[in-house]
Amino acid sequence: MSTLLISDLHLHPGAPAITEGFLDWLEQSAADAQAIYILGDFFEAWIGDDVMALGDADPTGNAALALRIARALKVCADDGTAIYLMHGNRDFLLGEDFARQAGATLLEDPSVVEWGNQRILLMHGDSLCTRDEAYMAFRAQARDPQWQEQILAMPIPERLALARQLREKSGEANTNKAEDIMDVTPQAVIDAMAAHNVTTLIHGHTHRPAVHEMEVNGQPARRLVLGDWQPDKGWEIEVGQGQAPVLREFPLK
Numbered sequence: 001m002s003t004l005l006i007s008d009l010h011l012h013p014g015a016p017a018i019t020e021g022f023l024d025w026l027e028q029s030a031a032d033a034q035a036i037y038i039l040g041d042f043f044e045a046w047i048g049d050d051v052m053a054l055g056d057a058d059p060t061g062n063a064a065l066a067l068r069i070a071r072a073l074k075v076c077a078d079d080g081t082a083i084y085l086m087h088g089n090r091d092f093l094l095g096e097d098f099a100r101q102a103g104a105t106l107l108e109d110p111s112v113v114e115w116g117n118q119r120i121l122l123m124h125g126d127s128l129c130t131r132d133e134a135y136m137a138f139r140a141q142a143r144d145p146q147w148q149e150q151i152l153a154m155p156i157p158e159r160l161a162l163a164r165q166l167r168e169k170s171g172e173a174n175t176n177k178a179e180d181i182m183d184v185t186p187q188a189v190i191d192a193m194a195a196h197n198v199t200t201l202i203h204g205h206t207h208r209p210a211v212h213e214m215e216v217n218g219q220p221a222r223r224l225v226l227g228d229w230q231p232d233k234g235w236e237i238e239v240g241q242g243q244a245p246v247l248r249e250f251p252l253k
Contacts, residue, residue, distance in 0.1 A: 003115060004030055005237040005245075007039035007124065007204025008228035010090065011069065013061030015044075017231035021252030023072050025234060029250075033081050039204045039226065040088025040109070040124030045167065047159035048152050049097035060160065070101040077103025086111070088205065089126045089135075092142050093152065112196050115239050121198040125205030125225070128184035128192065183208065189223055190216055202226070202237055202245060209235050211247055 011019055030036055043066070052070070054063040077083050083104040087094055099106050110123045130136060141147055151159060183206055193201050199221040209227030213220070224247050227235035234252055239245045 001032065001034035002238050002240045003035045003037065004033045005037040005039060005122070005202055005226065005239070006229075006235065007086075007088070007226040008041045008207060009038075009234075010041055010044040010228065011065065012044035013065050015231065017252065018229050018234075019065065019069075021229070021231070021234060022069075024253050025236075026072055026076055029236070030076060030081065031079070035082040035084065036076070037084045037086070037107070037113075037122060039086045039122060039202070040126075041090045041204065041228075042085065042088065043091045043094070045163045046091035046093045047156065047163050048093055049095040050152075051156060052098065052101070054156070066098065067101075070098060073102035073104055086122065086124055088124045089139065089142075093148060110192065110196065112198060116242050118200065118239070118244075119196075119198045120200045120202060120239070120245070121193060121196045123192070123201065123203040125184065125203035128188045128203065129182060129205070130185040130188045131181045182206070190214070193221060193223075200224070200245065204228070209247060209249070 009018055009022055011022065051058065051063050052066050055067065056064055058064065073083055083102065084107040085094060085099060085104045086107045086109050094106070096106065107122070109127070110121055112119055112121050126135070126139060151162070154162070189201065193199065193216045199216055199219050201223045204226040206225060207228040208225055210225050212223040212225070214223060215221060224237055224245055226237060226247070227249065229235065229252070232252055233249055235247070235249055237245050237247050
């Protein structure tokens with residue numbers, strides 16, 4: 001049995017084709033997987049698990065979407081597939097309540113996993129973009145437990161407004177940044193892999209799917225980057241027993 005990794009679906013009510021494509025992938029491609037790892041930005045925005053309690057009363061449709069996704073993941077988990085969720089820069093407030101309803105386990109960023117004789121470092125990838133100093137400052141704030149507690153204590157309408165404001169601000173800022181600033185810093189990649197004693201790294205975030213051959217501590221190494229899902233296509237990495245990870249693009253039905 002193989003393990004599948006995905007990231008950057010950015011699920012939201014305004015992108016139903018990606019939602020339906022993911023649910024189909026979950027039923028078909030992922031049905032026989034031993035485990036599924038979702039490496040961040042699963043949702044376009046996440047303002048707290050308590051939003052799910054609104055159900056159909058949520059006019060934005062986010063609660064209904066979250067419940068539908070959680071139920072589908074739970075079915076998959078109940079059928080024997082282990083599901084792991086890592087926070088991204090869009091859904092860093094994803095919590096234990098959603099994970100419980102989805103039958104999933106929250107995964108630290110970064111995490112090292114072992115498949116057979118392979119040690120692989122998993123990350124969302126945003127922490128590697130160290131040249132983007134403004135974003136790195138926001139990331140440090142957003143991961144602060146006290147800041148998160150303050151945000152989650154706000155009324156839901158205020159959190160929705162804040163999330164919208166942050167997305168708009170991020171979009172405006174990115175249009176004025178050089179392309180290389182928003183990509184990973186090569187030395188940060190090497191440092192992370194060396195610190196965790198691995199020669200394989202898998203991450204998402206940059207929306208630049210590729211397999212990069214490199215060298216870490218004098219040894220051949222690989223960095224595999226997952227792509228973001230679009231209405232007509234998705235990206236996955238498959239890791240089989242004794243086989244090197246394979247990055248592939250596939251059409252969404």
